[in-house]
Amino acid sequence: MSSAEPTRIGIDEQVERIRAGYERIGALEAYAAVEAGEALLVDTRYQALRERDGLIPGALVVERNELEWRLDPSGSHRTPAATSHDLRWIVLCNEGYASSLAVESLHRLGLHRATDLVGGFQAWKAAGLPVADPA
Template sequence: MSAASERNGTEPVGIDELLERVRSGLDRVEARAAQEAYEAGDALLVDTRYAALRERDGLIPGALIVERNELEWRLDPLGSHRAPEATGHDLRVIVFCNEGYASSLAAASLRQLGLHRATDVIGGFQAWKAAGLPVLPPTPRP
């Protein structure tokens, strides 16, 4: 056991195992189910892709754009930097990234903040696009 492991009582884990553990605690959704939840007013879609990907591939209509490094600050209902959409801990947040990997970790982090309905889109933005769901065209930076 390493010194760090001894200090915090855990064994090191690789990213694949961490992702598997995180996903076992999420009720991940397909892209179409995410769209249906959003349209029914039952979910907030949150796009965590960085600007270059949004500019290249486009946007999901209605999704809140929050880059990954700001996610917890913007969605914490108790936080001083929260987005107006961060209305409470019962809010169903459906996070997506480009392919559905980083979004799983992001959803797990939101759950640690008490957003117990946070989850992510299986396959991310690319699955959304492949399903033929609405995408606004990219808007390049001026």
């Protein structure tokens, strides 16, 4: 009797497959969507990065390990902003890799409009968009 080994792919290929399933958003487009009230920005960077590089004014800070619990509108630990599965969440991490994995998880929860920021916080900052010093 032979047992089949599971198919293995590396993380780079996995991220590319995930990204092929949705449209990502650039920093300027994300800023415009948030300013127009069409999307909510979620910063999943860990505290040390926020302290080092600053905060995006108005972004909801939810570290990655809490993301699904905070954004699922049917969840018991949701943030008050998580009012519908139809919200457009824009997830950002430091450079735009972990956020892609997070979006896949949010899609599985039914948050079908979730996307992530190409290049993450570093792209936001490089575009000259607002960043506040962590207080």
